[in-house]
Amino acid sequence: MNLVLFGPPGVGKGTQGERFSSEHGMSHLAMGDILRAAVRDETGAGKQARAYMDAGKLVPDALVVSMIEDRMAADAAAGFLLDGFPRNVAQAEALDAMLARHGLTLDKVVFMDAPESHLLERLSGRLVCRACGFGFHRHYSPPREAGRCDRCGGELSQREDDREDVVVHRLHVYNEQTEPLVAYYRGKAGFIKLDASGEMQAVYTALKEAVEG
Ligand code: AP5
Numbered sequence: 062m063n064l065v066l067f068g069p070p071g072v073g074k075g076t077q078g079e080r081f082s083s084e085h086g087m088s089h090l091a092m093g094d095i096l097r098a099a100v101r102d103e104t105g106a107g108k109q110a111r112a113y114m115d116a117g118k119l120v121p122d123a124l125v126v127s128m129i130e131d132r133m134a135a136d137a138a139a140g141f142l143l144d145g146f147p148r149n150v151a152q153a154e155a156l157d158a159m160l161a162r163h164g165l166t167l168d169k170v171v172f173m174d175a176p177e178s179h180l181l182e183r184l185s186g187r188l189v190c191r192a193c194g195f196g197f198h199r200h201y202s203p204p205r206e207a208g209r210c211d212r213c214g215g216e217l218s219q220r221e222d223d224r225e226d227v228v229v230h231r232l233h234v235y236n237e238q239t240e241p242l243v244a245y246y247r248g249k250a251g252f253i254k255l256d257a258s259g260e261m262q263a264v265y266t267a268l269k270e271a272v273e274g
Pocket residue numbers: 069070071072073074075076077092093094096113114115117118119120121122125144145146147148152183184186187188196197198199201202222231257258259260261262264
């Protein structure tokens with residue numbers, strides 16, 4: 062099965078995508094995680110991407126398209142879940158061309174949505190492990206020990222781009238550049254609109270029903 066999850070910052074793409082892909086034996090190709098790993102490892106792509114990410118802007122299309130195609134070629138055999146790619150219409154067109162080159166198709170494209178007040182609350186409370194990248198939330202999924210990752214014991218911190226001023230810009234970029242993907246995918250086979258405003262388990266159950274049902 063090959064899926065796309067898209068939606069605004071903080072809607073829960075990473076949370077739901079991680080769980081769904083691991084329960085279904087698929088590769089979770091999360092563009093933000095791929096970029097953050099490149100920044101951490103100080104690769105050429107990471108050095109180019111860093112300033113865009115810190116400012117909450119989109120990284121140039123050519124760079125993210127080539128990074129995601131490399132990962133897809135390496136990791137797509139058992140199915141994949143794309144999270145955070147595509148993020149504008151040009152990237153969606155590049156994805157269509159990429160899938161055709163690799164003889165692949167998308168089974169479902171899931172648009173996750175929630176009111177902006179929920180997004181702000183989720184992003185302002187997010188904590189991420191500096192070592193393994195696993196995500197928590199101060200109130201909605203707190204770690205067992207304050208400040209420590211349940212998975213690896215690493216230190217938890219706030220993401221640089223979850224500062225309030227950057228979040229405001231990321232939401233603006235989403236509305237201008239990513240929201241038009243709804244019109245691009247609506248009407249195509251496999252498009253699903255998912256209400257992601259409920260609590261995590263309820264959203265997961267709805268996602269499973271929508272994709273599998
Ligand atoms: P990326 O990391 O993809 O950021 P994003 O799309 O803004 O999404 P987030 O990771 O902020 O949110 P999410 O929807 O995954 O929510 P999460 O599950 O963590 O991208 C970062 C940057 O990289 C971009 O700004 C850009 O610069 C660059 N980039 C990435 N892709 C690109 C592309 N294709 N092209 C160009 N540039 C690109 O949940 C958030 C919090 O809420 C967590 O704390 C979680 O525990 C909590 N939570 C989740 N669900 C619920 C719920 N139902 N109830 C309560 N709390 C919840």
